[in-house]
Amino acid sequence: MTLINETHDPARKSWVSSANGDMQFPIQNLPFAIFREAGSQSSWRGGVAIGEQILDMAKVAKLTLFSGDAQTAAQAAAEASLNTLMGLGEKANSALRLALSQALTQGSEHQAALEGCLLPQNSAEYGMPCHVTDYTDFYSSIHHATAVGSLFRPDNPLLPNYKWVPIGYHGRSSSIGVSGQAFPRPVGQTKKPDASVPDFGPCQRLDYELEMGVFIGQGTQLGQRIDISKAEQHIFGMCILNDWSARDIQAWEYQPLGPFLAKNFASTISPWVITTQALAPFRHKFTRPETDPQPLAYLSSEQNSQSGNLDIELSCFIQTESMRQAKHTPQRLSESNFKHAYWTPAQLVTHHSVNGCPMTPGDLLGSGTQSGPEAEEAGSLLELTQGGKKSLTLDNGETRTFLQDGDAIIMRAQCRLDGAATIGFGEVVGTILPALV
């Protein structure tokens, strides 16, 4: 369990002035991304967000300002992907966080040296934060599972295993892209309920899913189980994840082996990875309804039941092609919160490894769509439009049941609690291109 320490002190200020009062990247956050100068052919390397700047870890590592674990981690953060850093584990990552926090604090002896390591975020472009070694998507919002289940199986919305098993399935890593990803509308097979023969063509029910992504840090070997009490030590950090979904393709293909082409055409993640350490002040207690079973022993720990969830505010916006042309800002579709998740990140990790499945630094676990308990807190259009039956009217008069070509979906996440500095995840943007014929 990560403890609150000086790096979380809300009174701490940075000599990077834009960090002070920043609602995304104050000195209490210190997330990692892979970046380079926008439009350049310079090398990808790791960076740390501080206010409106990026601290270039390739430059920092060369200065050898730190020692021991912190310097080892700084060198790993200088690489072109974060997999090595992720694999160093909690101790080294905590050491680097402390070293960076101190070095970026007002009055640090390292200010002069580090001033030469800054690049404005608006001059940068982002790469994938790591090579995603394996991608698994869970289904941890009971509100989403119930709402979607009622559309696919009206008689049987929430299956009997849901309250016992953290349901998950494997996804595709090759189609995961970083914010800014644009992809053609998928084509595929669909079948109308009353048709005898399937159709083939562009997806007509293209949707987003508002999720959190969990990056695995220290890995395990085949046959090794991760105890629930140690699961968070294997989580490097989190991002925002848009798990795009083709609902009409999904309905026809998903039985008996689950979603496949309905999901693997694209998934988009935010560039900044917010570390487990940074999220420590935002732990949340989720209480299962009294009538629900308690988790089996392997999924239970005192710490997990007391503070295993995270209070992360989520929001989802649309910007259509017309809105972009008229220079309208994105319009909010819904707000939700990760604290409602029925299964915690630690439970997802422990469940995933309980059979001995090896975890690898850079594995990405999707939380599943994070819909809240209220209908307007839904994390997908499928839910907001009741399966496409009730269209949404946007402020500019356009209507949507599902996504149109040119639509961009923007997701944001932020942690705000009294007594803690507000930190943000930045955002993830993805855009639908016309189908390729």
Added chain:
Amino acid sequence: MTLINETHDPARKSWVSSANGDMQFPIQNLPFAIFREAGSQSSWRGGVAIGEQILDMAKVAKLTLFSGDAQTAAQAAAEASLNTLMGLGEKANSALRLALSQALTQGSEHQAALEGCLLPQNSAEYGMPCHVTDYTDFYSSIHHATAVGSLFRPDNPLLPNYKWVPIGYHGRSSSIGVSGQAFPRPVGQTKKPDASVPDFGPCQRLDYELEMGVFIGQGTQLGQRIDISKAEQHIFGMCILNDWSARDIQAWEYQPLGPFLAKNFASTISPWVITTQALAPFRHKFTRPETDPQPLAYLSSEQNSQSGNLDIELSCFIQTESMRQAKHTPQRLSESNFKHAYWTPAQLVTHHSVNGCPMTPGDLLGSGTQSGPEAEEAGSLLELTQGGKKSLTLDNGETRTFLQDGDAIIMRAQCRLDGAATIGFGEVVGTILPALV
């Protein structure tokens, strides 16, 4: 489409005498593996099987005997994984095959140089042939789908989408190991039909699945579709795949998103990758029953319907701990043939990419369990024992419904047709260890 050429000539003999008449690795085969001297710390590198020898491609590449594409491919084959070689595509791989075939033929000018590049197979150990970038498992045997469906869903064994959609789902790459893999029996949640609460403990219904694995060669970008007429150009080659399955875990977890922990604890592949070129003489025409629908246009081509399947004989053996101690050879459980597959490798590749999902050199596609039309041709114990209801009695008097600790499963594959040299896939062996408590 790969044409039959001089490399397939059954009369061709090699100066490596053990290759002549070899039923696995004659000069007409020339498969690739990653190997090193057994028990050594020497570097992993690519090798080509020829009779009972391995041609060390790291040594071959250094000799620069070849030129152009063939030399480029030889250098790629010298690496510690075959991903680069796979990604070079059909033209370079065909050029290397021709160059190797000529250089290994009796009378070749290169004999003296290449004699120094041989290592006996019984002095070698094998690594994973490549980094498996993404793993997808299909369900291409209609006989398996029907038999398993009748156990999980007696009222509805073959779902309505089966004859239209090449059903597949994503698997886990981190737990794929090469022949020789031993892994602990998985533990997990199961639930008896009449119980109100699930159990937790070691899997009681551990099974194998007899599959073929298809390695993707040349990859594609996000949004790029692979036309059915070009799909085989994207297949580097094939291996044997044992997709171990925990049937009791699967039954409780698989709805609604498909199998997960029931599959991802281990999957074992044979070390040798048999190239698409080597398989050219064994093309087979599969005729759908007249009452079945024809595949949709994107899954149809003249070549695919005429010769898109492959005639590959498959067999599966068990060697229990008692058999090993008594030095009994493995006992055959079943025989089948890949030619019965309802969907061809080309159809699997085209379907996988139809929505724009990027393919990557080193992606592994499992064929799904290859059960034949007869009950005794089943590729899993689930089928052979009718869901565990009818136990098998082995020659030594032991009985099995599902696998016991210490059991090894051995799978073999071979191509034999009049007018062609017989070629083999070698074998894949995997062994069950006791569950970790």
